[in-house]
Amino acid sequence: MNKIEANSIDMNNAIESLTLDRRAFLASSGALVVTLAAAIDLSAVELAHAAPNGAAARPPLTGDQLSSYITIDADGTVVAYYGKIDGGQGLGTSIAQMVAEEIDVPFERVRVVMGDSGRTLDMGGASAAIGVSHGGMVLRRTAALARHLLIEMAAGAFGLPAAELTVTDGVVHAAADPTRRISYAELVGGRYFDSKVDWNGKTSNALAVDVKLPLKTPDQFKVIGKSFRRRDLPGKVFGTLDLVNDLRLPGMLHARMIRPRVAGAVPVKVDESSIAQIPGAQVVWIKDLLAVVAEREWNAVKAAAALKVTWSDAQPNFPGNDALHAHIRNAPVVKRVIQRENGSVDDGFKQAARIIEGEYEYPTQSHASMGPACAVADVRDGAATVWTSSQKPYDSAACVAELLDLPREKVRAIWMFGTGSYGRNDQGDATADAAVLSRHLRRPVRVQYMRHEGLAWDPKGTASVSRNRAGIDAGGKVIAYETIGKAFSRLDISTREGRAADVLAGHLLGLPLKPEQGFEIPVASYTFDHGRLGWETVAPLLDRASPLRTTHLRDPYGPPILFGSESFMDEVAAATNTDPVEFRLQYLKNPRDRDAVRTAAEHYGWDKRTSPRKGRGDDVAIGRGIAFRRHFDTFIALIAEVRVHRASGKIEVARYVCAHDVGLIVNPETLRHVIDRQLVYGTSRAMFEEVRFDQNMVTSVDWLTYPVLHMNAVPEKIEIVLIDRPEAAPSGAAEMALGLVPAAIGNAVFDATGVRLRRVPFTPERVKAALERA
């Protein structure tokens, strides 16, 4: 049996916070994490240090201090403080590579601390798949500055000019005399850089630094571009990595929230005697927020099920999911924005010999995270500590501060791995609930939601209607193009969850709502003479504590708008008797756009012809479809090959080919995995997922009523072609490919059958009905 290298196991954040900052931690929380206590090792903080440089205490945690980004442990380990988090896509490993490269130590000697508002700057948490391109580059730059300063320190020690020194594996030595050497640990180990960084004064995603030093170039790379293995995986595979769910504080109570069966209803009477027989169970009722707590978790679960509540008579009058798109079409527009316009669109349509129109509908979808959210809070003595797997822990801390009326600096949020998240799911809500309950009960509280809350009550990805028009001249050229997406605002609840208005607890406690309006358009890569891209929002179905409140779901607007726009491109290609690849190449001018499309087509073995394919009378029809997008500086083309079973309407994905240009590739293996996993996830969104609801409430409450992809529907072949551009800045990869899945499948179904799918998800019933209508 081969042995797995255990030394790559990453300690999780909570353990690190105990090891490094034990005193500060104890002071702020007043408690010790019992299950983690064995991991406490004071030797690291109590070693006597001989290093002469820097400061003995860490300077203030501000953006202008180098020590806020990089420190050197007494043993020479480089610690990188990353104000984002790794939800499980391998970001922590890539960040370690970027820092190791720039500061000149082996990969193994970099440790990354993530998402702890007490120790890491607010770099925005996980957001927009910019973990490498923004946060990673910030740390790369500060690592370069640290290396520069370490060389200067060594130059002072040796009495030599810095230019005569170089670094090998964390040891500075004279280029001419390798015996004159001093390690990073000897220079500053166990102390802190006492140096300033030119910081732009901003936080969150906008945080940037200018170190005025050249970064390493691709020909110098030793660590970037290599496929180091994921550091978090051994702990996950062998079950040694604790998640936020596993935290147990002394005196901690287990809580379950009580949600109404009709949206908008609030408790008017609570019969506490209904849970009197359950040991230790008690009710917490604050304004409209209702919960039960117990010493034992199972008793909290039982109490939540047993509690008798009289609810107010609410009548949300939801349209129901089947009538939702008619509702969106007919609803008054709250805000309309034409985000891009070129040429003279109305004139263009007037000049057109013919106009093609196409509408596409995308459903409401749930984050449906693997586990319903869980969080732990300890509020006492005018301060709060929350342990959360929210991907935006800094915002979660700000939200808790507002809810508890505490100064922001009195709230510490510590991110830990948890129940999985891609976007603004239910974790911020659970964190806020835990904080409110802990303050009320004066005990540490662990909130874990039940399955129905993870589906019915998480903030949703919006449904939308995509309206598309193309004007074609007599020669078959597309001269005018318009796409307008109409949807609920993706900012009804802020993805940043940094305000009480953005969490259910804030809604239930009666705090003012702060909805904003926004949807989005596809990036306008296609060059048409006259083009107009815009969006419209409609009012939410229920404005307070709504189970259908809308926010960012992974690739927040990609699948809805690209299902419309990229299906429509295919529709126009067919209408102009043009091969779908050829059509895109006719109107894409940017070389990286074109390379992505061409690379996918070549790898697939795309034969040039129009869709639909000829001779499609078989019981099982086979087709291929392409979709393309640019998102930031990521360029992706996806080809799907499908089998459509005419009798049942079942679609099987036989093959994906994805050409992917992300610029500089930090870790090729991890990048392939990120794309592979998201194409499977995207298939689930395209084929299975739709939040169902009736006039009163969401009825998707478990994995039977919110079906998702299972193993028997897995795409049979996934081929990923990475286009490496080491000279280009790294862009993002964590969500860009999945948005292409619905259009690629829909276009393949059209190629196979001549039938255009206009509504996601592509369930067998819906596909069968579409085939029968044709």
Next chain:
Amino acid sequence: MQIELHVNGRVQAIEIDDPGMPLLYALRDDLGLNNPRFGCGLGQCGACTVHVDGRAVRSCVTPAAAVAGRQITTLAGLGTPEHPHPVQAAWIEEQVNQCAYCINGWIMTAAELLAHKPHPTEAEIKDALDGLICRCGTHAAALRAVKRAAQSA
């Protein structure tokens, strides 16, 4: 009432006040064994899977009292970095997971499959794993990993 649970080779007595309490809560809250996870509480997702007498069982819908005295194995009892179970070794080799909240169900279910059918066909693997949920989309990677584990066994 007191019951004895035999978990990962150890015998531990716990006091429960409800004979209907699912095994999941006994393992997590009474024994501090965190590998089985609460995913749905309905037996629909597999995140809580453990082995009972060598069979994959969903601990969220299995009363603790019903398995007292039987041999229970959790993920941590399956293998260690020094002595990984073939499925765990294959999971590392294929770098399967992302968030990994589901991992327990996948590895424990795959291990049960290979214990009873060391060389399954692809269709048999898919069927055996079809009752599991993963929201990161690791299905294709998991399929590769089980094939790899079957070859190495």
